[in-house]
Amino acid sequence: MRRRTLLALGGAAAAAVGGAILLTPDRASPPPTSASDLAFPGLAPRLANAATIEVKRHDGTLLVRRNAADTWVLPAKADYPVRPERVRELLVGLTELRLTEPRTANPEMLDRLGLDDPSRPAATSSLLRLLDAQGGVIAELVVGRRRVRVQGNVPESVYVRRPEETQAWLAEGRLPLDADPNLWIDRDLANIPRDRVRGATVMRQGEAPLILRRGADTDAPLAVLEPTTTPELDEISLDEVARGFEFLTFLDVRKAAEIPGERIGEGRFELTDNLRITVTAHKDGETLWATLAAEGDEEAARLNARWQGWAYQLGQWKEKAFVPRLEDLRKQEATAPAQTDAAQPTASEPATPGTGAPATATPGTGTPGTTGAAPESPATPQ
Structure with missing residues (x-):
């Protein structure tokens, strides 16, 4: 009896502790932000000197420039203003981009990540450069394939490398990059x-x-x-x-x-x-x-x-x-559909009753309305 009582009391105590754990509010802090190194430390203050965004691909180069009125424009579209949010999104993405995981450094493997030479025909990579008014480089990066997210609340990521290096990185952050000028303007x-x-x-x-x-x-x-x-x-x-x-x-x-x-x-x-x-x-x-x-x-x-x-x-x-x-x-008059010759009886070909189509005699038979049928044999006397 004493052993049974102890077991019962122990079970009740375990249940009470479990209930307390379930009912206690979760005071655990959220996971810390990525502690990986920024791709471009100290970039934000230098953005004030940015004058040109350059996106080079194997099939052409897109330029976005800041004019004297401090407006970003597209030279390829007669200096038409671009959407300010597109420029802001790209520049913020550069300042917040973090190099999270090193990947291959083998030049022969870079094309698998979309990081091969952007000037090579059929290459899928892009060379992004941010220049000042004198053409000096503020930031530059070869941008490859985006990594597909399969879970919610997971930051976007993209494969990148520095132009003078073969070391590839998986970078965390959003880096919208479009080489089509029509995607930069509000049409x-x-x-x-x-x-x-x-x-x-x-x-x-x-x-x-x-x-x-x-x-x-x-x-x-x-x-x-x-x-x-x-x-x-x-x-x-x-x-x-x-x-x-x-x-x-x-x-x-x-x-x-x-x-x-x-x-x-x-x-x-x-x-x-x-x-x-x-x-x-x-x-x-x-x-x-x-x-x-x-x-x-x-x-x-x-x-x-x-x-x-x-x-x-x-x-x-x-x-x-x-x-x-x-x-x-002007209202266009409806045109009646033309009838085909097959649906128009002629004087020499009377229409077959009940069909509205001309009767055609099968050569060698003399039987109208049949095609390829053998002539019917006369009845054989019994």
């Missing part, structure tokens, strides 16, 4: 809902003005006021004029003074909230280029701050939205 120009467009006046070179207006009702479609006599118009084409500024993006950009092609006309749009927009269109072969200018209040000032001084290449379909001709708005 959105405007997003103005269709119901804000109340009217448009289109003046094409060598053609009479085309005037469109919306009725008093907000939901009323655009209608042609001039010319007063028009063919039957297509509602979808008219609606595309009203939707011209919805999700408007550009394909390429140049200085406005360097707009290519010949001027084909302009569209003047009247919108709600005292906003007016003029689109001046040029055509360079099949390519559509345009400048945009706004008039009105604060909204117009914000739009002009973005548009002024630039010419944008737009999608070809935008020509019919910004500078349409009356012919572009």
